[in-house]
Amino acid sequence: MTGSDQNKKEALVRRVGGDVPLLEVRNIVKRFGSNTANDDVSLAIMPGEIHALLGENGAGKSTLVKIIYGSLQPNSGSIYWKGKPVTISSPAEARSVGIGMVFQHFSLFESLTVAENIALALPDCKVTDKLSATIARVSESYGLPLDPSAHIVDLSVGERQRVEIVRCLLQNPELIIMDEPTSVLTPQEADQLFITLNRLASEGCAILYISHRLEEVRVLCHHATVMRRAKVVGETDPAEQTVGALAQMMVGSEIARIAREKGKVGPEKVLLKGLSVPSQEAFGVSLKDINLSVRAGEIVAIAGVAGNGQSELFDALSGEEACPKEDMLILDGEAAGFLTINQRRQLGAAFVPEERLGHGAVPALKLSENVVLTRHGTGEGMAKRGFTRFGRAGKVVEAVTHLFDVRKGVNDPEARSLSGGNLQKFVVGREVHRSPGILVVAQPTWGVDAGAAAVIRQSLIDLARKDRAAIIIISQDLDEIFEIADRIAVISRGHLSAAEDADTLTPEKIGLLMAGGAEKKGAAA
Amino acid sequence: MIRIELVKRSQQSRVMSVLSPVIAVALTVIVAGIVFFLQGHNPLEGIWYFFLEPITSLWGIEQLVTKATPLVIIALGLAVCYQSNNWNIGAEGQLTMGAIVGSILPVMFPDFVNPVVLPLMLIMAMIGGALFALIPAQLKIRFGTNEILTSLMLVYCSNLFLDWMVRGPWRSPQGYNFPITVDFHEWAILDGHDFGGVYLNLSALIALILVIVLAVVMRSTLKGFEIRVLGQSPRAGAFAGFNHRRMTLFAFALSGALAGLAGMMVVMTEIQKLQPVISPGYGFTAIIVAFLGRLNPVGILIAGLVIASSYLGGEAIQTSLQMSSKVATVIQGVLLFFVLACDTLILYKVRIVAGRAGEVARA
Numbered sequence: 082m083t084g085s086d087q088n089k090k091e092a093l094v095r096r097v098g099g100d101v102p103l104l105e106v107r108n109i110v111k112r113f114g115s116n117t118a119n120d121d122v123s124l125a126i127m128p129g130e131i132h133a134l135l136g137e138n139g140a141g142k143s144t145l146v147k148i149i150y151g152s153l154q155p156n157s158g159s160i161y162w163k164g165k166p167v168t169i170s171s172p173a174e175a176r177s178v179g180i181g182m183v184f185q186h187f188s189l190f191e192s193l194t195v196a197e198n199i200a201l202a203l204p205d206c207k208v209t210d211k212l213s214a215t216i217a218r219v220s221e222s223y224g225l226p227l228d229p230s231a232h233i234v235d236l237s238v239g240e241r242q243r244v245e246i247v248r249c250l251l252q253n254p255e256l257i258i259m260d261e262p263t264s265v266l267t268p269q270e271a272d273q274l275f276i277t278l279n280r281l282a283s284e285g286c287a288i289l290y291i292s293h294r295l296e297e298v299r300v301l302c303h304h305a306t307v308m309r310r311a312k313v314v315g316e317t318d319p320a321e322q323t324v325g326a327l328a329q330m331m332v333g334s335e336i337a338r339i340a341r342e343k344g345k346v347g348p349e350k351v352l353l354k355g356l357s358v359p360s361q362e363a364f365g366v367s368l369k370d371i372n373l374s375v376r377a378g379e380i381v382a383i384a385g386v387a388g389n390g391q392s393e394l395f396d397a398l399s400g401e402e403a404c405p406k407e408d409m410l411i412l413d414g415e416a417a418g419f420l421t422i423n424q425r426r427q428l429g430a431a432f433v434p435e436e437r438l439g440h441g442a443v444p445a446l447k448l449s450e451n452v453v454l455t456r457h458g459t460g461e462g463m464a465k466r467g468f469t470r471f472g473r474a475g476k477v478v479e480a481v482t483h484l485f486d487v488r489k490g491v492n493d494p495e496a497r498s499l500s501g502g503n504l505q506k507f508v509v510g511r512e513v514h515r516s517p518g519i520l521v522v523a524q525p526t527w528g529v530d531a532g533a534a535a536v537i538r539q540s541l542i543d544l545a546r547k548d549r550a551a552i553i554i555i556s557q558d559l560d561e562i563f564e565i566a567d568r569i570a571v572i573s574r575g576h577l578s579a580a581e582d583a584d585t586l587t588p589e590k591i592g593l594l595m596a597g598g599a600e601k602k603g604a605a606a
Numbered sequence: 607m608i609r610i611e612l613v614k615r616s617q618q619s620r621v622m623s624v625l626s627p628v629i630a631v632a633l634t635v636i637v638a639g640i641v642f643f644l645q646g647h648n649p650l651e652g653i654w655y656f657f658l659e660p661i662t663s664l665w666g667i668e669q670l671v672t673k674a675t676p677l678v679i680i681a682l683g684l685a686v687c688y689q690s691n692n693w694n695i696g697a698e699g700q701l702t703m704g705a706i707v708g709s710i711l712p713v714m715f716p717d718f719v720n721p722v723v724l725p726l727m728l729i730m731a732m733i734g735g736a737l738f739a740l741i742p743a744q745l746k747i748r749f750g751t752n753e754i755l756t757s758l759m760l761v762y763c764s765n766l767f768l769d770w771m772v773r774g775p776w777r778s779p780q781g782y783n784f785p786i787t788v789d790f791h792e793w794a795i796l797d798g799h800d801f802g803g804v805y806l807n808l809s810a811l812i813a814l815i816l817v818i819v820l821a822v823v824m825r826s827t828l829k830g831f832e833i834r835v836l837g838q839s840p841r842a843g844a845f846a847g848f849n850h851r852r853m854t855l856f857a858f859a860l861s862g863a864l865a866g867l868a869g870m871m872v873v874m875t876e877i878q879k880l881q882p883v884i885s886p887g888y889g890f891t892a893i894i895v896a897f898l899g900r901l902n903p904v905g906i907l908i909a910g911l912v913i914a915s916s917y918l919g920g921e922a923i924q925t926s927l928q929m930s931s932k933v934a935t936v937i938q939g940v941l942l943f944f945v946l947a948c949d950t951l952i953l954y955k956v957r958i959v960a961g962r963a964g965e966v967a968r969a
Contacts, residue, residue: 170957422846432845439841440841454846458847
């Protein structure tokens, strides 16, 4: 960490010394119809500076970043690159200037390989042995190992992010924009990323770093700009602030603390008995002899590094992938291994997948239609005699909007028009509103701001305590897990460790289990 | 070097998405005028004979409905198929096979004469078309074959099969060696009925009913919802408990059945027997109709009438201006071009960029 402190000091000296900023935006205004997304926003990034951009979902961070990266044009205001005014009219221009970006929602072609995806962003678009070697070398040296010939479709979310980062690095940018880079990483992976970023900064590359994780912003970033409701509300050196102070700048008020007391557990709702599912894909993970029991009123978290069988386990629980034997999965006392997803829903189970758009919701469909998506087969009258009832679904949208404070422009917008956090509140709220007896939720607060995350986590706790639901959370966010889980199990290469009481586990112990300890533990249990 | 770039619009105009087919038709009329002018005709005269003259008479309207009917019926099925992200290009072949299967009754059992024959023939034609369409569907879900290629290539198989049937086993003994089957008996043909001077038959009514049924199915049934969800996002479809393989089979079977139905009714009304060619490319033109109608049943009804008028226009300029009827094909192509171009301009804006992308920013 001394290296990073050194950088921080240097950056501050540069800042105070009045060096020419690498990138400066002045008085940017961007309107969408009657909605102002950026209102007189100014920001300066120095060379070699790790500059945090903080703000709640909908504060205008994404709009500002899109303007800097050329995918949106401002209504007024100007951009200066190394002191000279520039117009950045497309991402291609941004890249040729020297601005690279790592997106929160990945822009990768799933059917192509890692090397092909990276070649597409390079001038000559050719996959050569040299390129593959470069990818392997760069990814290895920055601690982001990648197989250049692997197909994207077979990679986990965490691995896909590595592709994005490596693709960006190969273009030798002077400024890298990173949108929520650690939201899919384990603590160890995140630490590795911080080393990478500090090294880049010491080489003179500036980084515009968007994150909701204030603790890591405090440790990593040299300077922070805070946005709230389309305006810049403050600038600060994050190291000199507490997490609470930063959060307060962002949301403008104290964040609701999670109210949580231990509840009494009831009857067993979910039982996995020796669940083994061989992998269907070449690079998939096989689930091996997974045992887990979850009782009414408790929250069990499944921690683990991305790509260790989480998505396979989710599919086996939801019924999108059938279990090999009927009694490997018992839901509410019934053997459910062969049931379809809607039959499982009829038993009172509900599911929230990791990908909000394209899995949990259809982007171009309205919210009411997306309610019908998961609730047409639950006997709630969303569909009757083959006819859909979007009117009823609209009432659910209203209720969820109210309960979860989903912010949207019109009454019943298309799912894709919602910001990530608001859509996540909607897809979680859509299932919680049903009062399910069993809830399986993957990455409940992935890329969601602190305010929205608190709402979602509180709703999960309430569902367990008040409505006596059994909840399984598949998450990579240890802070979240310790905040809400009663028991924790760790998944590693398809093995699941025995679930242990959260109070007896430490992050270090979980780290050991993630690093392979779960396999032995799982085998022993 | 000057390049043209397409930049995605952040917001799409709703007004424009309704207006775009109208603009496309207007631009087509202008280009048609230019084509007439280049061929040495008065452009206004050409536009009159091509677009308007055919529908000034009752007989013209009758012809318009007759031509539009199969186009609309086929396009309805294709629209469902395309919305579910299945690309059936072989409606022409399904039309042909449907007509062949339906014709088994009048050709092979000419003594089976009673009122049941007609509905039976229509049902058999639908089954025939559906089964033929299930070939590319099965190939797609079993082997991952590209359904665009297989369904298109099967068109040639079906056309050659029809050719062989009418020259071989089904050739009429009284046909003076012409490649035709026996004439259908009276219970196997559709007669026109007088509607205020316009003779229309059952097929137009069936087309109208199908428009209404499919509009309701797509808008407010679970099946329609399933079609849209699976077409847009198979993964979300699986999460909703829908099966995309079964949807592929359903979409192909439905579009094949409707193509078969249309083919049978064309034979029953216009030709009343089988011959080597029974369709002037209805199955292909219906693809244009489906997209011109924005894959919407009511839109398809309007688009079917517009495209049908271009067939009539082609015949009209042959007789009145002595121009080749191929002009009609050109104008259909121009229309499809403008429809797609207008759609593109709704989704994207065009930018002309001088020099390399980076230089503007660096300057």
